[in-house]
Amino acid sequence: MNNKKRKKYINRKRKEFAWGCLFILPTMTGLIILNIIPIFQTIYQSFFKTGAFGRGNIFVGLTNYKRLILDGAVWQALLNTIKYAIAEVPISIAIALVIAVLLNEKMQGRSIYRAIYFLPMVVAPAAVSMVWKWLFNTEFGLLNHLLESIGLKSVAWISNPAIAIYSIAAVGIWSVIGYNMVLFLAGLQEIPRDYYEAAQIDGANSVQQFFNITVPLISPTMFFVVVTRIIASMQIFDSIFMMIDTSSPALKKTQSLVYLFYRYAFVENNKGYGSAIVTLLLGVIMIITIFQMVIQKKWVHYN
Amino acid sequence: MKMKKVLAAILGATMTLSLAACSSGTSESETSSSDDSKSKDTKLTVAIWDSNQEAGLKEIMNDFTESTGVKVDIQVTPWRDYWTMLEAATQGGEMPDVFWMHSDQISSYAQYDDILLNLSDKIENSDKIDLANYPENLVSIYQNEKGDQLAVPKDIDTCAVWYNKKMFDEAGIEYPTVDWTWDDFREIAKKLTNPEKNQYGTAIKPGSYQESWYSTIYAYGGEVISEDKKKSGFDNPKTIEAMQLIENVIKDGSMPEYSVVAENNTEELMMAGTVAMTFQGSWMIPDLASSDFIKENCDIAPLPKGPNGTKSISNGLGWAASAQGDHTEEAWQLIEYLGSKEAQQKQAELGVTMAAYEGVSDAWKNSHPEFNMQAYLDMLNDAQAYPSSKNTQVWYQVLMERMVDSFSGAKPMDQVCKDFAAEMNQFLAEEQ
Numbered sequence: 004m005n006n007k008k009r010k011k012y013i014n015r016k017r018k019e020f021a022w023g024c025l026f027i028l029p030t031m032t033g034l035i036i037l038n039i040i041p042i043f044q045t046i047y048q049s050f051f052k053t054g055a056f057g058r059g060n061i062f063v064g065l066t067n068y069k070r071l072i073l074d075g076a077v078w079q080a081l082l083n084t085i086k087y088a089i090a091e092v093p094i095s096i097a098i099a100l101v102i103a104v105l106l107n108e109k110m111q112g113r114s115i116y117r118a119i120y121f122l123p124m125v126v127a128p129a130a131v132s133m134v135w136k137w138l139f140n141t142e143f144g145l146l147n148h149l150l151e152s153i154g155l156k157s158v159a160w161i162s163n164p165a166i167a168i169y170s171i172a173a174v175g176i177w178s179v180i181g182y183n184m185v186l187f188l189a190g191l192q193e194i195p196r197d198y199y200e201a202a203q204i205d206g207a208n209s210v211q212q213f214f215n216i217t218v219p220l221i222s223p224t225m226f227f228v229v230v231t232r233i234i235a236s237m238q239i240f241d242s243i244f245m246m247i248d249t250s251s252p253a254l255k256k257t258q259s260l261v262y263l264f265y266r267y268a269f270v271e272n273n274k275g276y277g278s279a280i281v282t283l284l285l286g287v288i289m290i291i292t293i294f295q296m297v298i299q300k301k302w303v304h305y306n
Numbered sequence: 307m308k309m310k311k312v313l314a315a316i317l318g319a320t321m322t323l324s325l326a327a328c329s330s331g332t333s334e335s336e337t338s339s340s341d342d343s344k345s346k347d348t349k350l351t352v353a354i355w356d357s358n359q360e361a362g363l364k365e366i367m368n369d370f371t372e373s374t375g376v377k378v379d380i381q382v383t384p385w386r387d388y389w390t391m392l393e394a395a396t397q398g399g400e401m402p403d404v405f406w407m408h409s410d411q412i413s414s415y416a417q418y419d420d421i422l423l424n425l426s427d428k429i430e431n432s433d434k435i436d437l438a439n440y441p442e443n444l445v446s447i448y449q450n451e452k453g454d455q456l457a458v459p460k461d462i463d464t465c466a467v468w469y470n471k472k473m474f475d476e477a478g479i480e481y482p483t484v485d486w487t488w489d490d491f492r493e494i495a496k497k498l499t500n501p502e503k504n505q506y507g508t509a510i511k512p513g514s515y516q517e518s519w520y521s522t523i524y525a526y527g528g529e530v531i532s533e534d535k536k537k538s539g540f541d542n543p544k545t546i547e548a549m550q551l552i553e554n555v556i557k558d559g560s561m562p563e564y565s566v567v568a569e570n571n572t573e574e575l576m577m578a579g580t581v582a583m584t585f586q587g588s589w590m591i592p593d594l595a596s597s598d599f600i601k602e603n604c605d606i607a608p609l610p611k612g613p614n615g616t617k618s619i620s621n622g623l624g625w626a627a628s629a630q631g632d633h634t635e636e637a638w639q640l641i642e643y644l645g646s647k648e649a650q651q652k653q654a655e656l657g658v659t660m661a662a663y664e665g666v667s668d669a670w671k672n673s674h675p676e677f678n679m680q681a682y683l684d685m686l687n688d689a690q691a692y693p694s695s696k697n698t699q700v701w702y703q704v705l706m707e708r709m710v711d712s713f714s715g716a717k718p719m720d721q722v723c724k725d726f727a728a729e730m731n732q733f734l735a736e737e738q
Binding site: 055056057058136140141142143159161162163248249250251252254255266269270271272273 | 393569703
């Protein structure tokens with residue numbers, strides 16, 4: 004490559020970079036002002052005993068973190084959060100992938116089915132939770148009504164501490180399947196048809212095709228979905244807040260870290276301790292995400 | 307690849323902490339309606355949390371708009387989100403012009419001088435408002451340590467028992483009278499219980515503290531918090547005796563299974579015909595009176611008596627104004643009007659709530675002649691101030707948690723009370 008050409012190339016690269024920066028500027032501004040600055044403010048705040056309305060903060064060092072380590076409720080909440088994530092993420096992904104594969108075939112009314120599966124995603128989470136709260140109601144709920152009509156015993160879906168978190172996870176799965184499905188559909192359409200044709204000629208049946216072609220080739224999409232869903236499920240709050248009353252015997256076994264954060268920061272007005280809890284959550288999510296980044300080499304196939 | 311890792315980490319972090327941004331986000335939407343300060347017609351934003359009262363208050367505020375030309379926009383934020391909203395609005399400098407204040411929260415707002423509008427001088431120069439016309443303990447709740455008045459009493463509430471007449475008739479039990487005791491209550495609840503018909507005597511849950519078991523505590527001569535607000539009353543033997551009565555009602559089987567009590571509001575269980583007696587605050591009347599089932603079957607009785615007489619927890623809201631707003635003068639005019647005899651009487655007549663203004667609540671009774679509303683008015687004579695401290699929510703949240711253990715039968719009541727007293731004392735010591 005001669006010098007002139009090279010200079011031109013570098014110039015073009017620079018120009019592209021400048022334009023790129025310009026295009027992401029609006030997003031970055033929003034991100035910095037609404038997200039990144041508050042992250043550091045929150046971490047900063049976790050070292051203070053906070054007064055009401057952000058006034059009269061007193062620096063207390065690690066006191067909030069010491070309290071956090073000794074607070075059994077925090078660790079129980081972390082356990083609840085992890086239980087929720089373990090129940091919600093794999094099941095919702097598995098179901099969504101199967102549905103996406105089925106809806107990727109040519110069939111009548113395909114877009115109607117896609118729209119139906121996506122519907123829960125466009126409904127406000129609070130409204131979804133309210134409806135499910137009624138369905139789950141021990142005494143008057145539709146689910147128990149159905150169970151009793153076929154002669155089974157009714158279940159305290161959201162009051163039994165042993166199962167309430169899974170009932171909430173079921174709602175989470177129901178709500179998120181459509182979103183995951185759309186992402187998988189996009190991923191599936193990237194896979195060249197030739198692979199399937201070649202496999203068919205070799206005599207592979209559709210199950211073999213699914214596990215040997217679809218699953219490996221969709222792994223980049225799968226990776227994206229897994230990472231974002233784990234992060235989102237670790238932040239579960241609204242369905243717990245809406246479905247579990249403060250009088251509920253299951254509250255201790257269902258409250259998530261974000262629920263505790265809400266209680267301390269907004270109900271009890273202890274923003275410092277609330278910030279410490281949410282900083283713990285930030286740390287946990289960071290660790291999980293970094294771990295996923297490391298092991299992705301083992302299972303994600305980029306073309 | 308490295309860039310990707312960093313980006314993913316940032317993504318994770320931002321998604322976690324976008325929560326933090328929520329708190330400042332709420333105030334944004336509030337601002338839109340109060341921005342027209344320069345236009346001629348002033349518009350005040352008024353924040354309340356009870357949608358049951360919205361229609362009645364709107365009517366009263368219309369009168370105000372007619373006589374002054376100042377427009378009023380009422381915004382309802384449910385109780386659960388109200389204080390989050392107000393706190394964020396305070397911090398962001400976008401408070402509503404006029405809003406409801408509650409005894410639980412006043413002390414955190416009263417510790418600063420530039421948040422709530424100081425009404426003392428204005429009240430002194432007013433010919434409409436004389437604080438002597440309102441119950442003394444209600445007036446003093448809304449004062450700061452210097453004695454400045456920060457809110458004008460809006461209403462007063464008491465609690466009473468709603469009972470299903472039909473269930474009483476079927477069991478051949480006489481309707482409760484002013485003389486009935488908490489022991490009578492326990493016996494009647496037992497008699498009215500018939501699990502085969504899915505009918506239970508009563509439903510009391512930790513969350514209905516103000517209406518039910520706080521009243522029991524004071525009726526037995528116990529207390530929730532000492533008068534100087536420095537000590538918990540839960541290790542007081544009389545408090546424990548009262549709470550054990552509640553425990554016995556549960557042990558008798560006079561309540562539905564705890565999961566049913568926990569998942570439903572007591573008024574819902576009453577409307578479904580599952581329970582015969584529930585405890586309801588006077589603020590619930592618009593809700594209850596709109597139910598056909600309640601109209602047909604139910605009536606109101608006074609609270610039962612204890613060794614210390616009848617005690618009804620009584621609380622009252624206050625109208626407060628923002629000190630930061632552009633329309634503090636108009637805001638004061640509105641509060642002055644809302645606290646005046648005329649508006650207080652109208653509030654009672656419309657059946658919105660009992661009036662804080664003494665002597666005009668009789669009109670409230672006639673808003674629902676089909677019920678024995680007098681029971682609530684009688685309770686005003688047996689009023690017990692709502693127990694609160696500087697940071698009530700801190701111990702209240704833990705109290706709820708502990709009471710769930712005893713109401714669900716997981717732990718004995720006396721143990722729960724004693725343990726909680728120790729915890730509460732620690733919280734109160736930190737408050738000082």
